[in-house]
Amino acid sequence: MKKSIGVRIWRISIIAVVSFYLLMPLYAMFDFSTKQFGLGGKSRNLDSWRIIPSQPDLAIAITRSLLTALIVMALILFLIVPTAIWVHLKLPLLRRPFELLCLLPLAIPAIVIVVGIAPLYRWISINLTESPITLSGVYSMLILPYTYRSLSAALDAVDIHTLAEAARTLGASIGRVIFGIIMPTIKTGIINGSFIAIALVLGEYTISNILNYKTFQVVIAQIGRANGNVAVAVSLASLLFVLFLLLLIPNKKRLGTVLDVDVK
Amino acid sequence: MTQIPIQGTGPAISRTSSRYWRSKSAYLGVLPFLLFSGLFLLYPTWNVISGAFQDESGKFGTKVLVEVFNSSSARAGFRNSLEISAQTAIAGSILGGLFAWAMVSGKQGGFFYRYSVALSSVLAQFGGVMLTFAFLATFGFNGLVSTFAIKYAPGSFLAESSWLYGKAGIAVLYTFFQIPLMVLVFLPTLENMKTQWREASDALGGKTYEYWLRVGIPILTPSFAGAGLLLFVNSFSAYATAATLINLSDFLTPLAIATALTSEVGGANPAEAKSLSAYMVIVVVIAMSCYALLRRKVSKWEQSR
Numbered sequence: 377m378k379k380s381i382g383v384r385i386w387r388i389s390i391i392a393v394v395s396f397y398l399l400m401p402l403y404a405m406f407d408f409s410t411k412q413f414g415l416g417g418k419s420r421n422l423d424s425w426r427i428i429p430s431q432p433d434l435a436i437a438i439t440r441s442l443l444t445a446l447i448v449m450a451l452i453l454f455l456i457v458p459t460a461i462w463v464h465l466k467l468p469l470l471r472r473p474f475e476l477l478c479l480l481p482l483a484i485p486a487i488v489i490v491v492g493i494a495p496l497y498r499w500i501s502i503n504l505t506e507s508p509i510t511l512s513g514v515y516s517m518l519i520l521p522y523t524y525r526s527l528s529a530a531l532d533a534v535d536i537h538t539l540a541e542a543a544r545t546l547g548a549s550i551g552r553v554i555f556g557i558i559m560p561t562i563k564t565g566i567i568n569g570s571f572i573a574i575a576l577v578l579g580e581y582t583i584s585n586i587l588n589y590k591t592f593q594v595v596i597a598q599i600g601r602a603n604g605n606v607a608v609a610v611s612l613a614s615l616l617f618v619l620f621l622l623l624l625i626p627n628k629k630r631l632g633t634v635l636d637v638d639v640k
Numbered sequence: 641m642t643q644i645p646i647q648g649t650g651p652a653i654s655r656t657s658s659r660y661w662r663s664k665s666a667y668l669g670v671l672p673f674l675l676f677s678g679l680f681l682l683y684p685t686w687n688v689i690s691g692a693f694q695d696e697s698g699k700f701g702t703k704v705l706v707e708v709f710n711s712s713s714a715r716a717g718f719r720n721s722l723e724i725s726a727q728t729a730i731a732g733s734i735l736g737g738l739f740a741w742a743m744v745s746g747k748q749g750g751f752f753y754r755y756s757v758a759l760s761s762v763l764a765q766f767g768g769v770m771l772t773f774a775f776l777a778t779f780g781f782n783g784l785v786s787t788f789a790i791k792y793a794p795g796s797f798l799a800e801s802s803w804l805y806g807k808a809g810i811a812v813l814y815t816f817f818q819i820p821l822m823v824l825v826f827l828p829t830l831e832n833m834k835t836q837w838r839e840a841s842d843a844l845g846g847k848t849y850e851y852w853l854r855v856g857i858p859i860l861t862p863s864f865a866g867a868g869l870l871l872f873v874n875s876f877s878a879y880a881t882a883a884t885l886i887n888l889s890d891f892l893t894p895l896a897i898a899t900a901l902t903s904e905v906g907g908a909n910p911a912e913a914k915s916l917s918a919y920m921v922i923v924v925v926i927a928m929s930c931y932a933l934l935r936r937k938v939s940k941w942e943q944s945r
Contacts, residue, residue, distance in 0.1 A: 387742045387746070390738045390739055393735075397735070398816065400785075401778045402774065404784035408782075451676075462670060467666055467669075482928055483921060483925050485894070487877065491910070491917045492684025492686070493684035493687075494910075496683065520677075579766075579767070579768065586901060596773075597884055600769070600773060608773045619758065
């Protein structure tokens with residue numbers, strides 16, 4: 377289809393303006409992280425990138441946050457997904473309440489959840505453990521709407537009732553039906569949910585900062601107070617890491633499920 | 641959002657009555673999830689809502705709610721929050737909507753399209769600490785643009801970084817993640833517009849502007865407004881970005897909540913935090929309900945995706 381000159385000018389100028397807005401701060405991060413401050417600092421170098429590995433707390437925080445992400449993924453896999461399948465299969469009356477429960481976090485901003493959950497985490501850190509990994513509990517609830525959406529779309533696309541009955545008739549146990557038969561057929565939905573889990577855990581600041589847990593973002597903010605260059609370098613590195621993760625996931629299926637994700 | 645479950649319910653009911661699936665004990669299957677979500681989701685929600693109706697000593701009443709409602713600093717924070725959310729929702733949805741159109745009008749599945757989608761998914765999540773650093777590196781002290789401005793336009797506001805730490809700065813930062821979010825939300829809508837509509841309009845002698853005025857815009861309005869509401873909620877609930885950018889503890893409602901909750905010099909006031917939270921939830925619930933209603937209005941052609 378031939379496009380008129382007017383449309384083409386519009387298109388180019390929109391792309392130029394928005395790309396400038398979105399890409400300039402990213403370039404500025406790179407620029408800032410290679411700058412030399414202080415006297416005689418004319419030349420550029422990668423010093424602040426080089427000292428990333430030697431930052432105190434950073435390696436620990438990354439390990440912890442990745443571990444937390446793993447636990448959130450496990451919770452999705454062994455608690456949320458089986459329950460969603462169970463409700464779809466056996467408890468049609470509960471479908472509506474279950475959906476409402478899963479969508480509830482959309483109405484409760486993270487900053488409000490913190491207010492409500494602070495006493496629980498105070499109790500946990502006094503009586504059980506002070507490890508930030510316990511945050512996986514509240515994180516898995518925060519992403520519930522997105523998990524639910526990708527799951528329910530996947531579950532509706534497959535006739536799981538026929539699959540389940542066929543498997544049962546052939547003698548499979550109910551555990552086998554859920555984990556061995558149905559879960560593999562909704563793999564894409566589960567993978568999408570897991571990606572969102574990683575993105576959320578690595579990017580979460582609100583809850584962990586207010587509850588005084590040293591997660592990845594909290595540590596970056598800490599580094600930023602001491603050494604801006606390094607903090608900017610770490611931020612850019614983690615942004616590129618998430619972009620890399622995203623490009624690993626097949627492109628077409630992802631768009632629908634990353635819709636209205638919010639972790640700020 | 642609402643259509644899909646309804647489609648599935650039919651067979652679910654008829655199948656469940658088959659002899660394999662008839663048992664009251666099936667309800668036990670949801671128990672682990674119910675306990676878990678009860679602890680980490682329902683309990684905090686209940687804690688906030690019920691706590692809003694209690695005073696400091698735990699007695700039932702609307703005293704704190706009224707106090708917060710009449711407090712001038714809480715009102716100012718709320719007004720700032722609403723104002724910034726509305727501004728960034730409008731700016732974000734217009735720029736993001738236009739950019740999504742620019743993506744769709746190019747080659748589908750081409751290089752530009754694919755990378756724009758990937759980058760949007762990442763940048764829509766790019767809030768908080770890292771976003772603050774990105775903009776400090778751009779407009780802050782010694783930043784890219786401010787260094788440039790000091791050299792070539794010493795008198796301009798860009799040369800000084802103070803604007804960044806106020807309402808304008810927060811709005812600019814928030815718009816940064818609103819644009820890509822809008823792209824993600826709005827792109828499927830634009831992709832589902834039928835080329836036949838345009839062809840029909842062309843065949844009947846319609847000009848480009850007539851097509852947009854009479855067909856395009858009326859058809860897109862409900863989903864555009866819905867996306868705008870989503871953006872509004874997104875920036876209304878945002879905390880991390882503002883918290884790492886400015887030190888004013890009650891400039892925005894989320895900041896005021898955090899201060900009321902954590903202030904260590906005897907000022908900690910959980911009752912106030914809960915009341916502020918309750919007001920926030922009210923705004924979010926209203927916006928999300930409007931969003932749900934608008935989604936229902938969005939006609940069948942879009943639901944088919």
